[in-house]
Amino acid sequence: VLGVNYALLLAVIIAILDFLPILGTGTILIPWALIRLVAGEYAFGVGLLVIYVLTLVLRQVIQPKIVGDTMGLDPLMTLLFLYLGFKISGIAGMILAVPVGMLILNIYEFGAFNSFIGSVKTLIHDINAFRRGPD
Incomplete structure (x- = not known):
């Protein structure tokens, strides 16, 4: 587009730098x-x-979609996990957040948290009943 000499070689070098976490285009x-x-x-x-x-811009828009499709997650959930991982632990958190989030979602879908969620709902119901007082 710009008439650069050795454009293919430069594109390959820039692409390699783009793969590295801290460096980029x-x-x-x-x-x-x-x-x-x-x-x-x-x-x-x-x-x-x-x-x-x-x-x-294209990388920021497309990256959650690509990662989500690769991992089998919704792009919005992937973006949420990447953000939470970055906030908790930086770059290492972003790398680990998607697999850990996927594991937690699979455990939730399997039903491992059902008794815990039921207990919390019962506790909230009882607290609300206590606050209202005897009828």
């Missing part, structure tokens, strides 16, 4: 765009920044 595209902007090649620099923004 911005590791190459942002400094490259800044250098081109400072050098006076405004169209090329802005083009690189547009490519970076498109990559970032």
Whole structure:
């Protein structure tokens, strides 16, 4: 699109960096765009920044769907698990959150929490009955 020499080689290098957790497409595209902007090649620099923004937005939109389909989860649940994992333990939490969340959901669907949920419902009912007093 921008007429870059060795575009395929650069694309492969950027894709490899994108696989690494801390690094990403911005590791190459942002400094490259800044250098081109400072050098006076405004169209090329802005083009690189547009490519970076498109990559970032598409990745954020598509990633929960891909992970959800791979793991067999709803994309919204995948996004929720990724967010909770990041808030609890950062990058390592994000990596572990989806499998742990999937395990908990499968255990719930199997019925392992039914007696616990029933006990909590009974407790809430009894507390409400106690608060209302004798009728």
